[in-house]
Amino acid sequence: MTPTEPAASTAQTTRAQRAALPLSAEVAQVLAEQHGVCVRPLAMRRIDTTTGRVDVVPVPCGSTREDQCRPCADKARRLRMAQCRDGWHLETEPVIERTKPAEEHTELMALRADLFTAYAECRAAGDQESCEQIADSVAELDNQLRTLGVRGRLTPLESPPKQVHRSTRRRQDAPNLPRRPVERRTVGRVFAGRYRPSTFLTLTLDSYGQVDSHGAAVDPQAYDYQRAARDAIHFPALIDRFWQNTRRCVGWDVQYFGTVEPQKRGAPHFHAAIRGAIPRAELRAIAAATYHQVWWPAHDDLIYGGDRVPVWDIRAKTFTDPGSGMPLPTWEEACAELTEPAHVVRFGTQIHVKGILGGTEEAGRHIGYLTKYLTKSIDQAAGLGDHATDAQRDHARHLHAALAATPCSPRCPVWLLYGVQPKGARHSTIPGRCKGKAHKAEHLGVGGRRVLVSRKWSNKSLDDHRAERGEFVRQLLERAGIRPAHGIKDGPYLWERTAPADPDVPPRPVLLLQAIAERQRWKAEYTAAQLATGDPPPGNRSAISDQAA
Numbered sequence: 001m002t003p004t005e006p007a008a009s010t011a012q013t014t015r016a017q018r019a020a021l022p023l024s025a026e027v028a029q030v031l032a033e034q035h036g037v038c039v040r041p042l043a044m045r046r047i048d049t050t051t052g053r054v055d056v057v058p059v060p061c062g063s064t065r066e067d068q069c070r071p072c073a074d075k076a077r078r079l080r081m082a083q084c085r086d087g088w089h090l091e092t093e094p095v096i097e098r099t100k101p102a103e104e105h106t107e108l109m110a111l112r113a114d115l116f117t118a119y120a121e122c123r124a125a126g127d128q129e130s131c132e133q134i135a136d137s138v139a140e141l142d143n144q145l146r147t148l149g150v151r152g153r154l155t156p157l158e159s160p161p162k163q164v165h166r167s168t169r170r171r172q173d174a175p176n177l178p179r180r181p182v183e184r185r186t187v188g189r190v191f192a193g194r195y196r197p198s199t200f201l202t203l204t205l206d207s208y209g210q211v212d213s214h215g216a217a218v219d220p221q222a223y224d225y226q227r228a229a230r231d232a233i234h235f236p237a238l239i240d241r242f243w244q245n246t247r248r249c250v251g252w253d254v255q256y257f258g259t260v261e262p263q264k265r266g267a268p269h270f271h272a273a274i275r276g277a278i279p280r281a282e283l284r285a286i287a288a289a290t291y292h293q294v295w296w297p298a299h300d301d302l303i304y305g306g307d308r309v310p311v312w313d314i315r316a317k318t319f320t321d322p323g324s325g326m327p328l329p330t331w332e333e334a335c336a337e338l339t340e341p342a343h344v345v346r347f348g349t350q351i352h353v354k355g356i357l358g359g360t361e362e363a364g365r366h367i368g369y370l371t372k373y374l375t376k377s378i379d380q381a382a383g384l385g386d387h388a389t390d391a392q393r394d395h396a397r398h399l400h401a402a403l404a405a406t407p408c409s410p411r412c413p414v415w416l417l418y419g420v421q422p423k424g425a426r427h428s429t430i431p432g433r434c435k436g437k438a439h440k441a442e443h444l445g446v447g448g449r450r451v452l453v454s455r456k457w458s459n460k461s462l463d464d465h466r467a468e469r470g471e472f473v474r475q476l477l478e479r480a481g482i483r484p485a486h487g488i489k490d491g492p493y494l495w496e497r498t499a500p501a502d503p504d505v506p507p508r509p510v511l512l513l514q515a516i517a518e519r520q521r522w523k524a525e526y527t528a529a530q531l532a533t534g535d536p537p538p539g540n541r542s543a544i545s546d547q548a549a
Contacts (some may be wrong), residue, residue: 017512028512034521036071037515043505045496054502056104058511066375073375080374080451084257084367085467086456089198089272089358090187105150112141112154119157123409171344175289186456188276195357199274200366202352203242203268203287204232205345215264215383217389220398228267230294230343232445234436235260235268238292238345239452245286250278255454261373262382266399266444271370273356278351287351293341299407303419309431310416318433319421327421331410334420347384374450379442387392389390400441408447477525479531484525 029039041058048054066073073263087094101109123132135157142154170176190196209223217223231238239258246254247512259274304310309321310328318327356363373381384396407414407422415422416431460468477484498505506514 004487005353013193019212025509026066027033028509028516031146032512032516033070034076035519036517037253037512037519038072038131039069039512040205040447040508041515043511045498047494047496047506049492049494056498056506060409064375065377067377067380069246077374079465079469080174080371081367081409083453083458083460083462084370085364086460086465087255087257088275088356088363088367088547089196090275090458091196093186095186095456096459099152102148105145105148108145109257110142110147112138112145116155116157124294137445137450142332144153145493169206171291174291175285177245177249177286177289179248183246184440185273186253186255192276197357198273198277198363199278199283200352200356201274201283202269202273202350203272204263204348204350205235206268206348208265208267211265212391214389214392215266216389216395217265217398223395225398226300227343228399229406229445231270231345231408232266233291233405233408233447234343234345235295235446236448236452237292237294237345238549239270241292242287242290242347243454245290246278246283249282249286252276253456254278254458256452256461257370257457258452259449260446260452261380262446264383264445266382268398268444268446271368272452273370277355278353283353286352292345294336294343294345295412296342296407297331297338297415297418297420298342299415299418302417304407304431306415310419312427314427314430316426319416319425319429321419327515330421331415341436362516377442378446382444396441396444398434399444403439403445406445408434408436410434414439473526476529476533481527482525482529482532484522 003215024238030041038058038060040061042062044059046057054475059070060075061069062076063069063072066075073518119131119134119138122134138157145154156540177261183484188196190199205228208225208228210218211223212218237258243256255275256272260268260269260270263269304322308322311322312318313320313325313327316327320327353365356366379385379396384392388396405414405417405420410423412422413425414432414434416425416429422429436447438445439445499542
């Protein structure tokens, strides 16, 4: 067909040809991805409290998975990149000194102390009615203190039961580490009067058996899937222990930005950007000396399974043995008899340490490597996608089977299969069925967060970084003299969720087109402001130009 010839009408095409034509919803979704608009927006009702105007507007879903929403996942990844860049090579301390308590703070705290003493006296006298009144007054005081900006844990009226503390003496099979006083600094040293390098670190777990080039077990019978499952579940606790040992060993408050990713074999490993330089020998020694002991009841062999599982006793409100009817020991009772840990997690011998200078191309490349797989699920990052081999899938199934029989927490219903009642057991608890992320096949035992950031990394949260992006754009538009069409004209606003049956909620394609049109206006205003100014915006902002998109 030449460009001058008219397109064939739908009536002149066959049914197969019409079935191959793109759908309007797919066209809208592709256009939304091209403009960086959320492809599955949420319809929210926005109420202007000043004018009373009510609009149903699309709100981004905020997903971090590209298989669910690529634009939102890419935006979240770029935000993490900005967060990593902002705190990696700082030269000044990012911590802001806390303000001194005001007189109003101390007055409320003194009143709380008096009520605390009065509660103890009423409790000793058995005056339950007065105790309830004092508890209500203390709750009101706590709300006032929180409103005034007081942070930290407030002492409860009822002291919680003391937990059983295990010995902190180091294991005899673990090397000792030097312990230095921790200085109150987070920035690294300066070398040669001008260089302040930082560190890139990779930690891995031990080997569980021989694997092929795709990460699948060569001999599944010889591969230790049970230890692999336990190490994956307790890997976050091992990482926390590593940072505790690092700070005690190097003698300053080490800050880090790290991501947990899977290897091809399915075992998690940890990439971290560390502010400041730490010698390779020290990091390797710390990793070799770091371990985590799991003081849980023994869970090596299943006691129940199949149709024979513990039964809930309605009268006693406890799980009992299906044969004898005897109640199962509680979690506290099972832990009270422990003499040795059920499992010990350690790092493997593969440790990668590299020094990085700030502002270099290498630093940007490592930031991209840190956040490379954040938009993918754990199994996708491990290579278990459409092109996975049969051996890889069999390896993943064996690992998932081991994870299904491994408790993930003291509240995990899997404990019932080992004859132990988990914490918080109820009549609705199903033995062996846990909804935790660690037991899902797509997570491969990684049940915690994918991104781990220390508190003093940049002294900013993700919301603070988002606010900086908005401030970056507002300053640029103000300098260019552009009043944005999407700016807040009235407000403030109230937000309400909508129901699918609400008559004023448009279908998703309409929401997509509305969001696309709004994004086109934003880009036009932003491009006009860039052309009008032609130089960087004012202010010390961590946001970069590509964050404004």
